[in-house]
Amino acid sequence: MNTSFRNSIAAMLPDLIEWRQDFHRHPELMYDLPRTAGLVAERLRSFGFDEVIEGIGKTGILGILHGSSGPAASKDKRVLFRADMDALPIEEASGAAYSSAAPGRMHACGHDGHTAILLGAARYLAETRAFHGTLIFCFQPAEEGQAGAQAMIDDGMLERFPVKGAYALHNWPGMPVGEFGVMRGPAMASADGVFITVQGEGGHAAQPHTTRDPIVAAGHIISAVQTIVSRVVDPFEQAVVSITAINGGDAFNVIPDKVQMKCGFRCFSEKVAATIEEELWRICEKTGEALGVKVTVSRPPLTPYPPTINHTTETEIALDAMRAVAGADKVRDDLKPVMGSEDFAFILRQVPGAYVLLGNGNSAALHNPGYNFADDAIGYGVAYWSELAARVLPK
Secondary structure, eight states: OOHHHHHHHHHHHHHHHHHHHHHHHSOOBTTOOHHHHHHHHHHHHHTTOSEEEEEETTTEEEEEEEOTTOOOOSGGGEEEEEEEOOBBSOOOOSOOTTOOSSTTOBOOSSHHHHHHHHHHHHHHHHHHOOSSSEEEEEEESOTTTSOHHHHHHHTTHHHHSOOSEEEEEEEETTSOTTOEEEOSSEEEOOBEEEEEEEEOBOEETTOGGGSBOHHHHHHHHHHHHTHIIIIISOTTSOEEEEEEEEEOOOOTTEEOSEEEEEEEEEESOHHHHHHHHHHHHHHHHHHHHHHTOEEEEEOOSSOOBOOEEOOHHHHHHHHHHHHHHHOGGGEESOOOOBSOOOTTHHHHTTSOEEEEEEEOOSOOOTTOTTOOOOGGGHHHHHHHHHHHHHHHSOO
């Protein structure tokens, strides 16, 4: 980075840190983001954005910014930059002076930092217009489990503004501040799950022969599910299948009528996900037949997340931008994929792009009550987005 670039970003850091801590103090959940989204839209307008669109995917914000060459007529001159805005239903225990003022809510994943960083890049790029084409700044709701990215897509975001590439950034605890990283290819796993209900015939525990015990059937299902990864999924694929909840019965001397379970599964291939689900249904159906109980499988009212897969060309562009900001020795390009999920995956299914990581230092883990975003990382994030803009939309 040249000196002028560094100085411009350094000059705005006090504002960005104040904004980030304000977002942290006032967390909002899922699609219910009136304050957060309102402040984002207000600031984009104050920066002189060419267009600011509110209410995409319920509470998403799009900021349209044309570069030095003016409006771009072709989708080949449009690129999308995305930040997520929502918090989590967690009681904060970070001890920060600006801790959440909303009981039971906190920014435990750093979306307050992501939003402040992208606003900083928006401010800098609105001043310089140091790119040639159009940038679509996407501030997204409901990343944490309710598929806000898909909601924005369903609301016409990519039809109205077709883009040639899409990029997102996420902080990463354990990686030093000032460093970056990226996974080549698969980055984050899919996230899916089902409800399993075992309906039997209850009765006295002293007379099990008069019942059809759903707890015994549930035990067989739990054991059989463990064979999906070890005996059905290709050993060269990565997958996790877990029974995460089991509820049934409440007395020592009563065999219950019903047991309910939750099963979650994650992998890096939509084909593998389909195989896992098909095997789950088969195990449940056949176990029920064998033990004389009725087993039903149903989906929760949530959209399953596909795997997040980085695209080769866009990953290399992102790496060049990261190296320009931090130096080659501070950029990891060999990170292993992780089993967490990310709904930027919905965008990457339709548009080539890259999802990169920004060091958050030795902080508590993501989704931990003690987590806090590292304000020292903000400048590096702003510099990355600004450098990336010039590289994805050059002369």
